[in-house]
Amino acid sequence: MIRNYLKIAWRNLIKNKGITTINTIGLSLGIGCFILIALFVTDELSFDQFHKKADHIYRINSDILFGGTEIHMAVSSDPMGATLKKDYPEVEEYTRIYASEGSRLIRKGTELIEEFSVAYVDSTFFNVFTFPALKGNPKTALQDPNTIVISEKAAIKYFGSVDQAMGEILEVNSNGKTLFKVTAVIKDMPKNSHFHLDFLISMANVNYDFGNYLSHNFHTYIVLKEGTDYKEFTTNFKEVVAKYLLPQMSQYMEVKSMEDIEASGNKIEYSLVPLKDIHLHSSQSIELSANGSIKYVYIFSAVALFILLIACTNFMNLTTARSSGRAKEVGIRKVLGTEKKSLIFQFLSESTLVVVIAHSIAILFVFISLDWFNNIAGKEISIKALLQPQFLIFLILLPFVVGPLAGIYPAFFLSKFQPITVLKGNLAKGMNKNTLRNFLVIFQFTTSIVLIIGTIVVYQQLKHIQTTDVGFNKDQVLIVENSNLPDETRKSLKSEITQLTEIKSASFAGYIPVSKSARSDTTFSTEIVATAENGFNMQYWRADYEYIETMGMEIMAGRNFSRSFGTDSTAIILNEKAVALTGFKNPIGKKLYKSMENNEKTIYTIIGVVKNFNFESLRQDVGPLSLRLGDNSWRTAYRFNTTDVEGFISKIQKKYEAASPEISFTYSFLDDSFLNMYRQEKRIGTIALIFTVLAVIIAALGLFGLATYIAEQRTKEIGIRKVLGASTTIIVKILSKDFIKLIVFAFLIATPIAWWFMSSWLRDFAFRIQLNWWVFALTGIITLLIAVLTLSFQTIKAAITNPINSLKTE
Incomplete structure (x- = not known):
């Protein structure tokens, strides 16, 4: 019996090659995306599970x-x-x-x-x-x-x-x-x-x-x-x-x-x-490595499920769109005594067969794209992960879950045709209303609109991070690691390299204003007797005379450290946030007291105020910070000005290798280090963009299916309108009107959902963009354009059909 069902199913699939191909492509993309995201989520959830305790x-x-x-x-x-x-x-x-x-x-x-x-x-x-x-x-x-x-x-x-x-x-x-x-x-x-x-x-x-x-x-x-x-x-x-x-x-x-x-x-x-x-x-500071986020696990799990549901919705729409071709078959089989449950099983067999084929293509897609996906997601997921017992069971069961899911509505829809009605040729009376299919298309485009808005906002925030004023000039600053060079070698190298025409300034910069750099948190007080009321914590960085200039920071009041002042060994420069904590209206010349053991104090005199600069990620507000004169020569920063960056690096590398040939020359650029703090957001944005495009493509296929169905249902109406003088433009408008209503309705539903989700995501950043109305308007226009382009082929085709042929088919 099952063999017979599968044989009939295969013949029907071969007979309708076009629809079968579209169904298979949509399901393959949907299942492939679902498996890739499932691998990503499974990997994220597996961290530290392997320890016995x-x-x-x-x-x-x-x-x-x-x-x-x-x-x-x-x-x-x-x-x-x-x-x-x-x-x-x-x-x-x-x-x-x-x-x-x-x-x-x-x-x-x-x-x-x-x-x-x-x-x-x-x-x-x-x-x-x-x-x-x-x-x-x-x-x-x-x-x-x-x-x-x-x-x-x-x-x-x-x-x-x-x-x-x-x-x-x-x-x-x-x-x-x-x-x-x-x-x-x-x-x-x-x-x-x-x-x-x-x-x-x-x-x-x-x-x-x-x-x-x-x-x-x-x-x-x-x-x-x-x-x-x-x-x-x-x-x-x-x-x-x-x-x-x-x-x-x-x-x-x-x-x-x-x-x-x-x-x-x-x-x-x-x-x-x-x-x-x-x-x-965990999102604490001083983590041993960059962590993930449960938010992204939830988001991508939802995206995976939605993409799979969009693909299943396509199958429903495309299958029911071709219902007229199966109506007489159903009517004849019912007249010959075939039970409804047998018809349901037949149609479920067809949908499962399509899903099994799509599933096989999807696994091939995953196999081919896994390295590319790993590169984007920053993962090292092996194809062997598909063969893990738990995941293997998931892969085996997937087509037998997705198949009935995709085919359950078409199966009941087709099996419910009344044989007398459909054999008379009055198919419309033998069919259900379009409410469910309209709902599914609204669901498809609601999901797509939310994804499009989310992707635009992520990229806007990343651009904001790259262009916002962080209080220092991160461009054209070379950072050279030299922690293991003898002290005299470091100083002589810095002095020698400073003479190069490309160099504007140089500083021993052990502390640099990006995450994962050196940090030192220390307690100060505004009075000699420290109490819980007058004490406060702030970052306490050692900096040399050229540090502020090299980092492109701005002195707002007072002065920088200077070799002309011998007292600068006990001088301190505060950022604006630290000044606010002291309560000093005019901080220059005021004293701060650093607590030592046994209530001993080191007294510092405030000589300058530096403009607030973001020394941590833009997810956090600027904290209080102080600079004092000191040596932190394990890292050197060179501010340069040249278009020949490779040649400039080569010059410096030769000098370092000549000074210490056994130590490898290690360097980075300050702007790259800054952007590395947002590597996760960049990856998430890229992944979101890719899956958004795929979701829109799959949704467009679903819309094509619905357009096909509606055009078939209204063939006689189109023919009559053309005989009565309606132009092609008018007919296209009539056929497109209902679709546009669905897209507009989806947009109205998606807008508040997207606003809520992205507002929540942006709250993770202390420095963030505002959600502008034009993002939502642009998304609506993009979605309408996609819908119009998708509809154009089918509606224009129906509109230009010879009315005689349209009326003959009815």
């Missing part, structure tokens, strides 16, 4: 509000983990990652290679996280100083193989040379980990003032015993703050209790974030 691992976050400055960090103090384990039996284990010292130069033969995936970790690291070892015992590998665990990739890169790496010595350079013994080699950390490290160095080698509860520089993870409610456990942090932080705070300022601090509008809070939630739900 993943359900019990939590990271400690810090949320501090002091003196009007609010900071949310993914780090905590160095003793926090040990304190929690000591005081609370619910804590089974803890470990820390210290990655604040940036990149390291690692020797390979005569060459020093800069590596960025380097961090110090506790010996308990592998008691918490699951990273399988290829050689050695990682649980004991980092107990001693001068030991290092490396990844498989690093072992092959530096020693040729995993076996040869074990027990060898690795030279790591940072302000001096240190030799480390390779005590274990682990598999490369999975791509779906929220951090990726190739070199794990014993925490015993960190040069740090340990024991300071007020200094937050360590990513700290704890393992809670099974059955512990982590939200309830979070309440213990109040006790930790009162017991450990408060005594240390009293050494820096006059404070008696946490109630005093909170009464002044300040707070010091800690929270736990589940390991599995970090990638999609």
